[in-house]
Amino acid sequence: MSKLNENEIREILKRAEQIHIGASVEEDDSDSKALIKAAEEAGLPREAVEQALRERLDSQTFTLTPGDFIFAPSSDGKHYTAEFIESNAHTTRARFLTGGEISFPNEQAHPAQFLPGSKVQANWPNFGWWTCTVVAFDKPNRLLRLSDGWGNDKSFPLAEVRFIPPKVSNNDFMGKLTSFIDKNKIALIAVAGALFLLIQLIRR
Numbered sequence: 001m002s003k004l005n006e007n008e009i010r011e012i013l014k015r016a017e018q019i020h021i022g023a024s025v026e027e028d029d030s031d032s033k034a035l036i037k038a039a040e041e042a043g044l045p046r047e048a049v050e051q052a053l054r055e056r057l058d059s060q061t062f063t064l065t066p067g068d069f070i071f072a073p074s075s076d077g078k079h080y081t082a083e084f085i086e087s088n089a090h091t092t093r094a095r096f097l098t099g100g101e102i103s104f105p106n107e108q109a110h111p112a113q114f115l116p117g118s119k120v121q122a123n124w125p126n127f128g129w130w131t132c133t134v135v136a137f138d139k140p141n142r143l144l145r146l147s148d149g150w151g152n153d154k155s156f157p158l159a160e161v162r163f164i165p166p167k168v169s170n171n172d173f174m175g176k177l178t179s180f181i182d183k184n185k186i187a188l189i190a191v192a193g194a195l196f197l198l199i200q201l202i203r204r
Helices: 006-016 030-041 046-060 170-183 185-203
Strands: 069-073 079-087 091-096 101-105 119-124 128-138 143-147 153-157 161-163
Touching: 069 091, 069 101, 119 143, 119 153
Parallel strands: none
Antiparallel strands: 069 079, 079 091, 079 161, 091 101, 119 128, 119 161, 128 143, 143 153
16 A cells, blocks of 8 residues: 555544444555554544545545446435446446436445445344444345344345445534635635625715
């Protein structure tokens, strides 16, 4: 893995703050170890940092071929398992396993690798939608063996599991707002000046 720059480290730590439980990172890399150690000293759970690192590494090599499984956005705000069809520079097209095709922005596509230890949600009997841990993935039969975290395992069709992407935190929003103000500072000052002059003219 290449050296992590300051922005990448900030993104990884920000993502780690959103994660409570995750899979371990298999990369034996000095940069990763140093980052994990520093984050632990700052009070972040090791598991969260490891999952954030894994997601970062996965995103750097996230390539798809037709038929691959992904999580695609639905109208209810959740992401459900779909088969990748094609993509261009801006949009991805996929087919939900329950039927129906959808086109959506590339950044909303999430890989559905169903690695052991990863998290998905399933409609668990008597509990409703429940965050579960992947135990095993039977790709030919499109089945997931899931654990409810209380010692119970159950198999679910891929079409019956979903993924909830992390929400944008207030810190993310404030960061974007600050960036917008910095980039448009002159224009905002000009608008404020014009409004000030208009108010003065009205008062007269």
